[in-house]
Amino acid sequence: MKKMIALGFEGSANKIGVGVTILAPSLETAPHHLQLIHPLIKSALETAQITPKEIYCLCYTKGPGMGAPLQLWKKPIVAVNHCSAHIEMGRIVTGAYDPVVLYLLATFDRVLTLSNDPSPGYNIEQMASSFRKRIELPYISHGNCS
Numbered sequence: 002m003k004k005m006i007a008l009g010f011e012g013s014a015n016k017i018g019v020g021v022t023i024l025a026p027s028l029e030t031a032p033h034h035l036q037l038i039h040p041l042i043k044s045a046l047e048t049a050q051i052t053p054k055e056i057y058c059l060c061y062t063k064g065p066g067m068g069a070p071l072q073l074w075k076k077p078i079v080a081v082n083h084c085s086a087h088i089e090m091g092r093i094v095t096g097a098y099d100p101v102v103l104y105l106l107a108t109f110d111r112v113l114t115l116s117n118d119p120s121p122g123y124n125i126e127q128m129a130s131s132f133r134k135r136i137e138l139p140y141i142s143h144g145n146c147s
Contacts, residue, residue, distance in 0.1 A: 005057035012062060021049035062086065
């Protein structure tokens with residue numbers, strides 16, 4: 002079976018990432034990403050020691066995510082659900098069979114008017130650690146990914 006290489010783009014809020022994967026059987030995000038994407042792609046390809054011709058498909062975050070500019074590559078485009086990616090990364094990073102993942106922190110930090118730099122979760126955690134009085138909340142989990 003032919004080896005398939007995917008170039009993945011993750012772009013949300015004020016962060017963007019590019020990664021090369023071998024496949025087996027309210028910010029102005031567009032200008033921000035456009036400024037950073039070319040150096041990131043170049044670095045990712047150099048690190049993986051591959052050329053654009055070796056890439057089988059492009060993967061990007063969908064829901065939320067922006068995939069339209071990727072059509073310029075003239076390669077198949079694979080949409081990756083943003084929510085599902087958070088859950089799968091939680092599984093990979095922690096080794097947990099069924100990880101609990103905090104999602105939509107970027108929305109919550111906007112409500113609190115916190116900076117999104119370096120990350121929503123970090124800033125929320127820093128703010129929360131400054132409070133002396135805490136209350137126990139019941140554990141409730143609702144799926145919001147489609």
